[in-house]
Amino acid sequence: MQVIIQSALLQGLVYAFMVLGVFITFRVLDFPDLTVDGSLPLGAAVTAALIAGGHSPLTATAAGVLAGLGAGVVTGFLHLLLKSGDSDATNYGPKLLAGILTMTALYTVNLRIMGRSNTPLLGVQVIFDKIGALLSISMVAWNLIIGLAVLAVAVKYLLDWLLHTEFGLCLQATGDNESMIRAMGTNTNITRIVGLGIANALVALSGSLVAQQQGFADVGMGIGTIVAGLAGVIMGEVLFGVRSISWVLFSVIGGSIVYRLLIAVSLRLGIAPTDLKLLTAALVVIALSVPTVRKKVMHS
């Protein structure tokens, strides 16, 4: 049991940044962003290629995060090209297509960056070793989990601060009532692009950390990221509540951990790893449809 909990905490925390990124696009910006399936492996690929090329893991991780930021900005610009005017805030077609295009393009980019489909990171110093060395501790097992938890909480507070700055309020309003915030003199094209950049930077951070934690980057590791991210967001909201932005940022980190715990338990129960995507999709469907079904049952 302890092994399961430990692995769920570890997985939940490395993927928590991705879930925070999905929360920002999906909930704050009202932009269902599929870029994440490409920006997660992008973060991993950039980091792995740089570490394999002899660069410091800190530099490599930072570069991965910046690459993710760039991917989000590209999606933002594609959305500008695809949408037909300023008045179609609830038109999700261009938003979905912009993300799909970036995600598809990133598959090639990721292969080009690594030069092959898989880059191993075994026997090299990764960010956890580096930080462990700086602190003179060994970053494994619980030390690693605590280290990641500290980083997750730090990122949570950073986002919390950002979302409550003047710019952050405009960012929130862009997703909540775009025509209103435009009528207040804000260029929502810019707030949206910056928001997408920040979200995908977080997703790429997860990709980078996952690669360093599991010891390889793989071009296929991003498949299903958006659904896993949604699962984390929804579980967090349902289980831990949404009373304020500050609170819900914690909720979705919790959701990420609970989701990975469910996965770990499923694997222990003998479900094949290849069946997990179907299971995750089913989970999201159930979580999303509960309110609708409940309403229908109540009214019948």
Added chain:
Amino acid sequence: MNHAPEPLEISGMRKVFFPGTPNEVVALDGIDLSVPAGQFVSIIGSNGSGKSTLLNGVAGTFPLSSGKVLLGGRDVTRQPEYVRSRSVGRVFQDPRAGTAPDMTIEENLAISLLRAKRSGLRMGVTNKRRAVMREQLTRLGMGLEDRLKSGVSKLSGGQRQAMSLLMATIAEPSLLLLDEHTAALDPKVAATIMELTGEIVAERHLTTLMVTHNMELALRFGDRLIMMHAGRIVLDLSSEQKATLKVSDLIEKFHEVAGEAFAVDRLLLDA
């Protein structure tokens, strides 16, 4: 930091929707209108007369087919909507249009206080801004000053419209555009919002265009009354001229000028 009220000058404003198609509609057919700084203009007209299109044209919601808009002497015709919005406050018919529902009252008001300013990485809601918000909310008489951290989605339609009005005027815009902003409210609430509008406009001498379906409102409020028909201004009455008019006179005037039966029952019913 705040804009002073400014004169508005509209010349030859034309807007054709779907030009060159079978659905072509001439919504505005050459509007010339000169509004001195601080004047409150009521605009009436039947459905499809172009009165809302006129406001949208002034706000920059769409590019004009031809014509010019000058605000405070500056040509703003080609300015994108969000740039023009820095000096133009707007309130719409739908009380949900003017506020962000999932954000708190204080966050919404903070956004409106930031109008015309570059929003940076300073905190959005500060104690200094809260003091301004409380003072402004108190005048609404709705007790909202004690609910700064409530979500706006929990407010009633009237409360949300009062918030919208406050948000549109709090940063003292050069121009205020009201697009049937009391039409979706029940009569008692509508009257409250209208009184509030009159007070705020008078106190800040805001240059104001108010579109309404309600002839009585148009006669009671404003220093000038304009009637539109088929994309043109067909009647333009000064404060003195409209002081002597009743709703029935106005309907008669309309028949005279437009030369056809008044299309909208709602006008009569509302009156």
